[in-house]
Amino acid sequence: MINSEEKEFQELLQQAVDGCLTNTEGRRLQELARGNRERLEELVDHSLIASLLFEESGDESVGDLVDFLTADGPPDMVNAKRLVNRQSLAIAAALAVLLAVGSLFFSRSNAPDTAGRAEIHDNSVAQLTESVGVRWESGGGPIAGAALAPGILQIAEGIARIDFYSGARLVVEGPAELEIVSAYSAWCRSGRIRAHVPEQARGFKIFTPSFELVDLGTEFGMDVSKDGAAQVRVFDGEVELFSPMEKQSVLGGQEVKISPSGESAPVLSGESNGDQYPTFSDLQTRATQAAATKLERWRSWNRSLAGDQRVVARFDFEKNSTPEAVVVGCSPAEGRWPGKGALEFRRPGDRVRVNIPGKFNALTLAAWIRVDTLPQRRQALLLTDEYRIAHLHWQIGLLGEVRFGAKLKEGVRRREFERPASPVLFDMQQIGVWNFICTSFDRETSSVCHYFNGQKVSTHKFVFGQPLQIGSGDIGNWSVPINDTRKVNPVRNFVGRMDELTIWNVALEPDEIAEVYNQYKP
Amino acid sequence: MDLSKSEGQQAEIVQLIAQHQSRLRGFIRSLMVRAEDVDDLLQEVNIVLWEKADQFEPGTSFWAWASQVARFKVLNQMRKYGRERFVFDDEFLAELADVAEDRFSEIDQRRCALDHCLRQLPTTQRRLLDLRYFESRSIAEVATSTERPVGSIKQTLYRIRAALRDCIEKQLSQPQSI
Numbered sequence: 001m002i003n004s005e006e007k008e009f010q011e012l013l014q015q016a017v018d019g020c021l022t023n024t025e026g027r028r029l030q031e032l033a034r035g036n037r038e039r040l041e042e043l044v045d046h047s048l049i050a051s052l053l054f055e056e057s058g059d060e061s062v063g064d065l066v067d068f069l070t071a072d073g074p075p076d077m078v079n080a081k082r083l084v085n086r087q088s089l090a091i092a093a094a095l096a097v098l099l100a101v102g103s104l105f106f107s108r109s110n111a112p113d114t115a116g117r118a119e120i121h122d123n124s125v126a127q128l129t130e131s132v133g134v135r136w137e138s139g140g141g142p143i144a145g146a147a148l149a150p151g152i153l154q155i156a157e158g159i160a161r162i163d164f165y166s167g168a169r170l171v172v173e174g175p176a177e178l179e180i181v182s183a184y185s186a187w188c189r190s191g192r193i194r195a196h197v198p199e200q201a202r203g204f205k206i207f208t209p210s211f212e213l214v215d216l217g218t219e220f221g222m223d224v225s226k227d228g229a230a231q232v233r234v235f236d237g238e239v240e241l242f243s244p245m246e247k248q249s250v251l252g253g254q255e256v257k258i259s260p261s262g263e264s265a266p267v268l269s270g271e272s273n274g275d276q277y278p279t280f281s282d283l284q285t286r287a288t289q290a291a292a293t294k295l296e297r298w299r300s301w302n303r304s305l306a307g308d309q310r311v312v313a314r315f316d317f318e319k320n321s322t323p324e325a326v327v328v329g330c331s332p333a334e335g336r337w338p339g340k341g342a343l344e345f346r347r348p349g350d351r352v353r354v355n356i357p358g359k360f361n362a363l364t365l366a367a368w369i370r371v372d373t374l375p376q377r378r379q380a381l382l383l384t385d386e387y388r389i390a391h392l393h394w395q396i397g398l399l400g401e402v403r404f405g406a407k408l409k410e411g412v413r414r415r416e417f418e419r420p421a422s423p424v425l426f427d428m429q430q431i432g433v434w435n436f437i438c439t440s441f442d443r444e445t446s447s448v449c450h451y452f453n454g455q456k457v458s459t460h461k462f463v464f465g466q467p468l469q470i471g472s473g474d475i476g477n478w479s480v481p482i483n484d485t486r487k488v489n490p491v492r493n494f495v496g497r498m499d500e501l502t503i504w505n506v507a508l509e510p511d512e513i514a515e516v517y518n519q520y521k522p
Numbered sequence: 523m524d525l526s527k528s529e530g531q532q533a534e535i536v537q538l539i540a541q542h543q544s545r546l547r548g549f550i551r552s553l554m555v556r557a558e559d560v561d562d563l564l565q566e567v568n569i570v571l572w573e574k575a576d577q578f579e580p581g582t583s584f585w586a587w588a589s590q591v592a593r594f595k596v597l598n599q600m601r602k603y604g605r606e607r608f609v610f611d612d613e614f615l616a617e618l619a620d621v622a623e624d625r626f627s628e629i630d631q632r633r634c635a636l637d638h639c640l641r642q643l644p645t646t647q648r649r650l651l652d653l654r655y656f657e658s659r660s661i662a663e664v665a666t667s668t669e670r671p672v673g674s675i676k677q678t679l680y681r682i683r684a685a686l687r688d689c690i691e692k693q694l695s696q697p698q699s700i
Contacts, residue, residue, distance in 0.1 A: 014676040016555075017683070018654070018661050023608035026555045030614045040621045042687075044552050048625055049683045049690075051548030052636050053655035423656075459657065 134158030211243040221277025228260035335499030342499035351477030359467035384473035400426035420460030422450035442507035454517025635693035
């Protein structure tokens with residue numbers, strides 16, 4: 001039974017952590033906790049947990065610090081100016097080293113701070129190289145190009161190619177359930193597979209419910225049904241099968257069937273159905289066909305958008321410079337599909353200069369991008385020149401979050417800027433993968449929403465007293481004022497590819513954004 | 523700061539300051555009666571840490587030094603406010619700061635444990651935390667969107683945090699497996 005004083009303390013604690021203590025309440029809280037270690041600990045612990053939870057939301061502490069140390073867009077503090085004038089070079093140098101070792105990125109993870117120079121760790125062991133018509137059992141699932149960490153892949157339908165870092169390659173045809181265990185092993189509960197295991201990956205293993213297969217450098221096919229019964233055909237080379245019952249070698253040209261309990265028997269040539277195993281060339285053909293169909297569908301949609309009154313500006317990157325978009329640097333590249341134009345941004349000066357007049361009470365920015373490097377610093381998506389009032393800034397933040405912002409009024413303190421950030425979207429797994437990012441702004445509902453691959457990932461209150469503008473700006477970079485007194489040139493160049501960017505004068509509904517993603521994803 | 527310090531030393535200090543941002547912010551927040559000035563105060567602490575970096579002896583605990591700096595800043599700020607509004611007194615602040623310094627020194631382990639504990643929460647509780655903390659909504663907004671009274675939201679959040687607190691302690695007392 002909680003006594004009334006305890007109850008009072010709890011209520012004051014709630015007020016302290018989630019509300020706002022009045023003078024009287026503060027005084028009483030102090031009175032009740034003074035000299036009482038248990039209550040002091042409870043108070044601190046609740047505050048600590050709340051801090052950690054707030055931090056989960058993409059807390060800006062690290063970003064703030066970098067802003068503060070470099071005093072670049074936006075310069076947050078009057079004090080920072082003082083500091084930067086005196087010490088900007090030293091700090092910039094120190095920060096450059098810091099960013100180079102990736103420790104800012106690392107500092108958010110669970111690393112104990114006793115660590116010296118931190119390294120970025122990657123737990124991936126394979127890559128999803130190709131996926132044709134794949135529907136994942138769990139909805140989302142990885143996208144072609146994604147790095148794969150150990151874990152279970154459940155393919156409801158479609159066909160995918162997985163390249164293990166050991167050099168082993170698998171084609172998997174759904175329905176299938178495969179667990180990636182390491183660069184040298186996988187667990188197949190069910191599905192049809194063809195594996196190519198080069199000399200470098202000799203010893204690559206596949207476990208199934210009824211046996212274990214060790215590859216000695218070969219190409220083989222495997223068909224595992226849900227009850228554990230399986231069939232293995234070796235096309236070339238040799239594999240060893242270990243079951244609870246026995247160990248046996250299967251040589252090129254041979255095929256065996258294995259019962260759920262692990263008993264094996266040869267498959268006679270008359271009974272063989274060699275076509276049941278997927279092939280790499282078949283996958284490639286299907287991939288090429290699927291890409292061509294999708295590109296054609298996208299092109300027809302692209303043409304139809306020319307008549308859409310809601311589109312303020314659209315860059316499809318099918319041609320080089322257009323009057324609306326002057327390409328500075330950048331290299332032509334391949335987009336989401338073979339034959340789709342894109343621009344590659346790599347050098348610090350690469351950018352596309354745009355000029356988009358108008359004032360907007362609602363906007364949707366949507367782009368298909370392939371980020372080719374870990375963020376670690378801000379990367380521009382679309383940044384208007386300088387830092388002018390009501391001119392939008394759209395970029396990827398230090399931690400891999402998407403930020404949409406604009407300056408509210410003159411001044412340099414943080415509260416003069418609004419820049420809601422999405423959760424962290426770009427991490428190791430997203431490097432080299434085509435993703436669809438989208439941000440909408442609606443003055444009427446005072447909101448900004450971030451979307452990632454068609455899904456809404458965050459909604460923010462964004463109270464802005466005036467319409468937003470774009471005017472002159474850069475895609476993939478930032479043009480800072482020549483007479484910038486801060487003397488530090490903020491680096492904002494995007495590193496990766498972009499093959500489409502559209503600006504709408506409405507806040508698109510979640511359904512429409514999901515539809516655009518689903519129809520035109522790679 | 524002594525500008526003759528090597529680039530490596532400067533980088534190390536910046537790195538240490540960066541790594542301690544979230545715990546410094548949490549530490550300051552836990553000592554303040556009201557939360558609104560936490561960010562400004564944190565920036566002031568950062569400046570002191572940078573400018574007085576030569577007082578920090580490499581190899582000693584950065585947190586011990588940084589938390590002292592932060593504690594001192596909070597104390598000053600409280601004294602400044604003292605005339606206009608209620609603040610914790612020096613003595614109580616010292617008690618609170620001792621506990622906070624200790625608890626926040628293990629924040630990385632606590633964060634780890636919290637990640638684990640959050641996964642075990644029922645969806646409805648997780649949703650409430652998302653609304654309040656992830657989406658940074660005020661208690662009043664959370665109350666409106668969940669159609670529940672403000673008092674009950676505060677109470678529920680308190681209970682969830684208390685459960686998380688127990689779970690974190692349990693996690694921390696288990697032998698480490700790596």
